[in-house]
Amino acid sequence: MRVMVLRIGHRIPRDERVTTHVCLTARALGADGVLIANVRDSQLIETINKVTDRFGGGFHVEAGKAWRSTIAEWRREGGKVVHLTAYGIPLPKIIDEIRRSKEDKLVVVGAEKVPGEMYALADWNVAVTNQPISEVSALGVFLDWLFEHTRLEAEFPNAKVRIIPTEHGKTVATA
Amino acid sequence: MRVMVLRIGHRIPRDERVTTHVCLTARALGADGVLIANVRDSQLIETINKVTDRFGGGFHVEAGKAWRSTIAEWRREGGKVVHLTAYGIPLPKIIDEIRRSKEDKLVVVGAEKVPGEMYALADWNVAVTNQPISEVSALGVFLDWLFEHTRLEAEFPNAKVRIIPTEHGKTVATA
Numbered sequence: 295m296r297v298m299v300l301r302i303g304h305r306i307p308r309d310e311r312v313t314t315h316v317c318l319t320a321r322a323l324g325a326d327g328v329l330i331a332n333v334r335d336s337q338l339i340e341t342i343n344k345v346t347d348r349f350g351g352g353f354h355v356e357a358g359k360a361w362r363s364t365i366a367e368w369r370r371e372g373g374k375v376v377h378l379t380a381y382g383i384p385l386p387k388i389i390d391e392i393r394r395s396k397e398d399k400l401v402v403v404g405a406e407k408v409p410g411e412m413y414a415l416a417d418w419n420v421a422v423t424n425q426p427i428s429e430v431s432a433l434g435v436f437l438d439w440l441f442e443h444t445r446l447e448a449e450f451p452n453a454k455v456r457i458i459p460t461e462h463g464k465t466v467a468t469a
Numbered sequence: 470m471r472v473m474v475l476r477i478g479h480r481i482p483r484d485e486r487v488t489t490h491v492c493l494t495a496r497a498l499g500a501d502g503v504l505i506a507n508v509r510d511s512q513l514i515e516t517i518n519k520v521t522d523r524f525g526g527g528f529h530v531e532a533g534k535a536w537r538s539t540i541a542e543w544r545r546e547g548g549k550v551v552h553l554t555a556y557g558i559p560l561p562k563i564i565d566e567i568r569r570s571k572e573d574k575l576v577v578v579g580a581e582k583v584p585g586e587m588y589a590l591a592d593w594n595v596a597v598t599n600q601p602i603s604e605v606s607a608l609g610v611f612l613d614w615l616f617e618h619t620r621l622e623a624e625f626p627n628a629k630v631r632i633i634p635t636e637h638g639k640t641v642a643t644a
Binding site for chain 2: 308311312314315316318319321322323345349380381382383384385386387410413414416419421422423424425426427428430431432433434435438439443445446447448450456457458459460461462463464465
């Protein structure tokens with residue numbers, strides 16, 4: 295199963311840091327990449343590509359395609375769409391159904407207001423708590439649950455730099 | 470067990486949005502409050518207090534006290550300190566030990582560089598993946614694990630507004 299994140303509503307410069315956090319979270323917790331809708335942000339892509347180059351894995355970021363056509367194409371190819379929103383069905387109630395579906399998943403996270411249409415387009419509107427929360431932590435918790443809490447110690451292939459877990463201090467190994 | 474989050478390295482305006490995400494995450498996933506170290510940010514406190522006033526619960530935010538004295542005081546009162554960092558011990562390896570300790574927990578999250586001293590001061594340096602990640606998602610995943618994945622459907626007392634989980638759309642109930 296392929297898992298991509300679709301970031302909608304990204305604005306420069308307002309969302310640069312938060313969208314960077316979305317991308318790092320997606321990569322660290324096992325998504326295959328992030329699509330940033332509607333806006334080209336080459337600086338952000340460069341930042342994330344540098345992290346992937348150093349720390350490994352095949353994470354892929356691209357930006358600029360309209361969110362509606364991204365979703366339409368995803369569905370045409372047989373993929374399913376998960377929209378993370380505080381208004382949705384609580385994650386614990388819906389996660390088994392999502393895990394049972396073996397289709398590729400597009401996980402949509404918005405910034406500020408999300409177009410009303412998105413709620414209809416999603417196969418699942420999923421709430422990581424029905425409380426105001428951050429899309430960054432909602433994405434992190436969702437991916438952790440989707441992968442059944444198994445991805446926190448994953449190794450990333452082709453890493454130039456690896457962090458060695460340390461009780462008190464910082465240890466880094468270079469390839 | 471009381472769980473407070475200590476946000477260190479907060480800078481205005483650079484970290485306003487990310488620290489807001491830290492606070493919303495802490496509240497939604499069951500922490501009792503956030504202490505923002507060293508910097509007074511009354512606008513941020515007001516933003517979070519408005520959320521708590523509308524959506525309920527007794528979440529508490531304060532700002533301005535030096536991080537070293539906050540940690541010293543916390544330990545003097547018998548509390549333990551968890552520092553979230555990619556350099557630490559993977560969460561799955563250390564979570565049982567942390568859950569077994571019944572003392573109050575101060576969960577420290579940094580912005581950008583964290584003073585080296587912090588790694589020595591923490592009872593546990595905990596990695597939510599040994600990868601570059603966001604402190605927002607690291608906090609979310611950590612709290613979810615700390616509370617054994619049970620807080621995602623918690624009700625908040627004294628809410629003026631409640632979100633009613635909905636498959637496709639937005640439903641809100643007012644008290």
